[in-house]
Amino acid sequence: xxxxxxxxxVRIVVAFLVMGALIVVLALRTAWIQIVRADEYSEKAIExxxxxxxxxxxxxxIFDRNGKEMATSATCYSVWIRPPEIRKNYxxxxxxxxxxxxxxxxxxxxxxxxxxxDSKSPLVQIARYLDKDQVDKVRALEITGLETAxxxxxxxxxxxSAAQLLGSVSDDNEGRSGIEAEFDSYLAGVPGRWIKExxxxxxxxxxxxxxxxxxxxxxxxNLTIDEVIQHYAEKAIAAGLKKTKAKRIMCLIxxxxxxxxxxxxxxxxxxxxDATEPATAAERKAFQKLDAKGQSAYLSSxxxxxxxxxxxxxxxxxxxxxxxxxxxxGVATPESRFYDPGYINVNGTIIxxxxxxxxxxxxxxxxxxxxxxxxxxxxxxKLGRDKYYNYLEMFGITEKxxxxxxxxxxxxxxxxxxxxxxxxxxxxxxQGIALTPIQLVTAVNAIGNGGVIMKPxxxxxxTDQNGKTVKTYxxxxxxxxxxxKTASEMRTIMEYVVSxxxxxxxxIAGYRIGGKTGTAxxxxxxxxxxxxxSSFVGMAPMNNPKLTVLVVVDSPKGVKYxxxxxxxxxxxxxxxxxxxxxxxxxxxxxxGQQAAGEVVQVPDVTGMSSGxxxxxxxxxxxxxxxxxxxxxxxxxxxxxxxKAGQVVKKGSTVYLYxx
Amino acid sequence: MKTREKRRIxxxxxxxxxxxxxxxxxxxxxxxxxxxxxxxMTKNKALQGExxxxxxxxxxxxxxxxxxxxxxxxxxxxxxxxxxCVYITSKxxxxxxxxSVIRKEAYN
Numbered sequence: 228x229x230x231x232x233x234x235x236x237v238r239i240v241v242a243f244l245v246m247g248a249l250i251v252v253l254a255l256r257t258a259w260i261q262i263v264r265a266d267e268y269s270e271k272a273i274e275x276x277x278x279x280x281x282x283x284x285x286x287x288x289i290f291d292r293n294g295k296e297m298a299t300s301a302t303c304y305s306v307w308i309r310p311p312e313i314r315k316n317y318x319x320x321x322x323x324x325x326x327x328x329x330x331x332x333x334x335x336x337x338x339x340x341x342x343x344x345d346s347k348s349p350l351v352q353i354a355r356y357l358d359k360d361q362v363d364k365v366r367a368l369e370i371t372g373l374e375t376a377x378x379x380x381x382x383x384x385x386x387x388s389a390a391q392l393l394g395s396v397s398d399d400n401e402g403r404s405g406i407e408a409e410f411d412s413y414l415a416g417v418p419g420r421w422i423k424e425x426x427x428x429x430x431x432x433x434x435x436x437x438x439x440x441x442x443x444x445x446x447x448x449n450l451t452i453d454e455v456i457q458h459y460a461e462k463a464i465a466a467g468l469k470k471t472k473a474k475r476i477m478c479l480i481x482x483x484x485x486x487x488x489x490x491x492x493x494x495x496x497x498x499x500x501d502a503t504e505p506a507t508a509a510e511r512k513a514f515q516k517l518d519a520k521g522q523s524a525y526l527s528s529x530x531x532x533x534x535x536x537x538x539x540x541x542x543x544x545x546x547x548x549x550x551x552x553x554x555x556x557g558v559a560t561p562e563s564r565f566y567d568p569g570y571i572n573v574n575g576t577i578i579x580x581x582x583x584x585x586x587x588x589x590x591x592x593x594x595x596x597x598x599x600x601x602x603x604x605x606x607x608x609k610l611g612r613d614k615y616y617n618y619l620e621m622f623g624i625t626e627k628x629x630x631x632x633x634x635x636x637x638x639x640x641x642x643x644x645x646x647x648x649x650x651x652x653x654x655x656x657x658q659g660i661a662l663t664p665i666q667l668v669t670a671v672n673a674i675g676n677g678g679v680i681m682k683p684x685x686x687x688x689x690t691d692q693n694g695k696t697v698k699t700y701x702x703x704x705x706x707x708x709x710x711x712k713t714a715s716e717m718r719t720i721m722e723y724v725v726s727x728x729x730x731x732x733x734x735i736a737g738y739r740i741g742g743k744t745g746t747a748x749x750x751x752x753x754x755x756x757x758x759x760x761s762s763f764v765g766m767a768p769m770n771n772p773k774l775t776v777l778v779v780v781d782s783p784k785g786v787k788y789x790x791x792x793x794x795x796x797x798x799x800x801x802x803x804x805x806x807x808x809x810x811x812x813x814x815x816x817x818x819g820q821q822a823a824g825e826v827v828q829v830p831d832v833t834g835m836s837s838g839x840x841x842x843x844x845x846x847x848x849x850x851x852x853x854x855x856x857x858x859x860x861x862x863x864x865x866x867x868x869x870k871a872g873q874v875v876k877k878g879s880t881v882y883l884y885x886x
Numbered sequence: 887m888k889t890r891e892k893r894r895i896x897x898x899x900x901x902x903x904x905x906x907x908x909x910x911x912x913x914x915x916x917x918x919x920x921x922x923x924x925x926x927m928t929k930n931k932a933l934q935g936e937x938x939x940x941x942x943x944x945x946x947x948x949x950x951x952x953x954x955x956x957x958x959x960x961x962x963x964x965x966x967x968x969x970x971c972v973y974i975t976s977k978x979x980x981x982x983x984x985x986s987v988i989r990k991e992a993y994n
Binding site: 295296299300301302303358359377382384385386388454455458461462803854855856868869875876879880882884 | 931932934935936938939941942945946948949950951954958959960962964965967970
């Protein structure tokens with residue numbers, strides 16, 4: 228055996244002792260860290276490794292009564308830059324190139340992006356609400372100092388339709404106005420938390436601790452709004468606004484039997500997808516010039532829903548309330564006769580009728596059809612102040628309707644104690660009293676519902692993300708305000724107003740439409756201005772009312788009567804909405820005879836030149852329209868609608884197709 | 887030490903070594919899978935976001951206003967007049983094949 232020399236033995240022992248000493252030192256150091264300073268290092272490790280990530284709850288969607296989405300949330304992206312890092316990594320020429328590329332992707336001005344690059348701030352947002360395509364293109368540029376972040380944006384697929392009703396949300400997805408604000412606590416849900424131990428890149432450690440608190444998504448709302456009827460209302464008031472050059476037009480459509488709000492439209496409107504921008508270019512220009520306070524006031528006014536928040540003097544439409552009250556109290560019957568010399572003397576004050584010559588002798592039905600002011604004054608006088616105020620209360624005029632929308636205003640009515648005879652007289656025909664459009668329609672709905680007032684309903688139910696109903700809002704009967712007999716008499720009167728009275732511009736052959744027009748001067752500077760609220764409230768079909776439509780035209784230019792500016796808009800709405808609701812036409816004998824005398828057979832113009840075809844169509848008393856619209860020049864007609872031989876009314880349009 | 891005992895010790899050392907290597911490999915594999923899982927979750931979230939955004943575009947395109955615009959301006963369709971609307975109920979019975987009647991009546 229080879230003997231290990233003495234020196235080697237010593238070296239091995241020394242090496243062993245050194246190694247042993249080092250291990251002891253290591254053990255002591257480990258003990259110092261793991262035992263003595265364990266708490267301190269544990270705390271630092273938890274702080275460094277633990278990430279507490281908030282989990283955004285999905286905001287609930289808003290649907291119409293048929294399940295069409297009116298508001299929903301989706302993922303969007305924003306782009307941020309760190310200007311100091313950009314300037315450090317890229318020279319001026321390269322920055323200019325990057326600005327150009329970013330401007331093309333983000334649809335912005337390159338100079339504006341350069342301003343962001345030159346900013347002194349450590350972190351600047353240069354774009355937001357981008358979709359995935361855009362952000363992928365930005366990421367592909369691989370710019371150092373540029374980051375993208377994910378967020379949520381609220382989308383309104385119907386754009387300006389029902390904007391004031393739906394409202395909008397802030398950048399933090401909090402409801403700011405309308406339904407979004409009123410039901411924010413239900414829509415928002417509850418955010419969750421994901422607590423996990425992560426590495427330096429934010430990835431969860433394989434064996435780290437995790438705690439997951441899931442977010443509770445917001446509830447969905449199912450409104451009573453019908454998207455199709457809303458569309459008809461929006462289309463009609465948009466056309467009306469162009470024609471009347473009014474300041475604004477409002478339209479409210481309700482179901483008188485249930486109190487459901489089927490449509491709420493206001494024009495001018497705004498796009499809630501971009502709620503802080505006025506709708507038109509001219510308004511945006513004026514908006515930019517305002518100071519912060521002015522802009523805030525402008526936006527508040529733009530977001531407000533005037534159908535619940537604005538007061539207006541209803542004018543002659545209020546005669547429906549006065550007449551209903553008089554009939555119910557028995558102070559008059561539909562056959563009662565009144566005489567109108569053109570004015571009435573109330574305690575020494577002469578109040579004129581709109582017809583200076585007066586209407587002479589007339590029944591109550593005729594008086595309402597003529598919109599005779601002195602007759603309404605007489606009805607109010609016969610009722611007396613106490614009873615009149617009692618009916619105002621029963622019709623709900625003295626209190627809010629309680630509709631679940633924010634900012635509902637209360638009516639402005641003179642107190643009973645201070646009401647003079649002239650005040651009561653003017654109130655009878657709708658001046659000297661101001662109420663909201665929803666209050667008026669809610670009261671008039673009683674006429675179409677057997678005398679029962681229903682509370683306005685805007686939300687039918689709430690569902691969770693799985694479609695399960697969590698809350699239902701039932702229809703609510705408020706009170707019986709007039710008897711069924713009075714309601715029936717009022718429906719007959721309303722129908723007379725449209726068929727033979729002052730609202731014939733709302734008549735549609737085959738449909739039983741009832742209503743009342745109103746033209747009230749707007750209050751201004753302690754008196755009245757020449758501007759008017761011209762309105763029409765209508766109901767159809769009168770044998771079984773399904774719709775109540777109120778149209779209010781604010782300050783029309785030119786002709787201002789409700790029958791001229793508001794009633795035709797309501798007629799347009801009825802002509803579309805009633806067929807949609809499957810209300811079939813039912814002609815009276817007279818209407819049938821009239822229709823029979825005015826029909827022609829459509830000529831066969833297929834294959835003719837457009838000019839000749841149009842001539843042949845017009846010769847039959849019909850109108851010709853080329854399709855596609857805006858077609859110019861002569862062409863050969865390849866098809867026509869209605870087809871040749873079909874019997875149509877004179878004045879109908881024949882469409883001539885180019886392709 | 888007998889050869890047999892030496893072989894046993896060697897085998898034990900090799901086995902222990904292999905077990906440790908296997909543990910390391912499996913831990914690395916688990917970490918890799920977790921990393922992949924994280925990436926897939928991130929990708930899934932991004933795709934879900936894209937689906938939501940596309941759904942919004944679909945809904946906007948399905949609005950009554952948009953459909954009416956395309957139908958009238960692009961395809962030359964028109965609203966039927968009220969006289970051209972025929973109301974049928976569940977009690978109505980067609981005299982012949984209903985689909986062929988509609989087809990015959992609808993086309994010029």
